[in-house]
């Protein structure tokens with residue numbers, strides 16, 4: 001999914017995915033079914049951002065079908081030529097569209113997590129994947145994007161969330177209250193899952209503003225023992 005959005009954000013006018021015929025996956029993993037399912041969701045997401053979903057295509061071809069492959073590519077190229085350059089044809093300004101697509105790319109872990117059950121559906125009839133995702137569903141998905149915030153009154157600087165964050169979006173140290181860099185965060189929810197229950201310091205916020213990070217000078221945690229040592 002990220003490859004698709006990244007290609008469009010880099011200015012590609014169309015993205016074409018060609019896989020082995022359904023039922024003929026060499027690895028018996030059914031990857032082409034997963035890809036078809038994922039493309040249906042991507043089309044809806046692109047549509048939501050104002051991009052013509054016809055710019056994304058998925059089809060099938062075996063290694064012995066050279067002519068079919070050439071025809072598929074020709075047809076797709078012609079269609080893209082008809083549609084015109086990305087953004088221009090949609091009436092979207094280039095920089096604005098690039099930013100939208102980059103933001104969408106950053107949300108891929110969240111989208112995959114939120115839609116994991118549906119993305120894992122396996123139908124024998126490939127046609128059943130069509131219309132699997134509605135416009136309203138995608139609107140709701142993007143309206144309910146969570147933010148993860150660390151409550152400074154609860155964080156005990158155990159460092160678990162920082163070590164497990166896949167994109168180094170959490171800063172902190174042994175005695176330093178941890179902070180999430182909202183720009184870097186890809187909303188995977190790992191910090192929320194791993195913060196020990198006895199601290200429950202990571203909050204999942206939906207539809208509410210993220211409080212600003214606490215000032216640097218207030219981030220130091222003075223442990224009980226250290227306090228007692230200072231007092232004595």
Ligand code: SF4
Nearest residue numbers: 165185186188189191
């Ligand atoms: S949700 Fe938490 S673990 Fe995931 S990227 Fe954001 S800060 Fe890191």
Ligand code: SF4
Nearest residue numbers: 155156158159161195
């Ligand atoms: S896991 Fe929880 S307590 Fe530990 S550093 Fe992260 S937010 Fe703080």
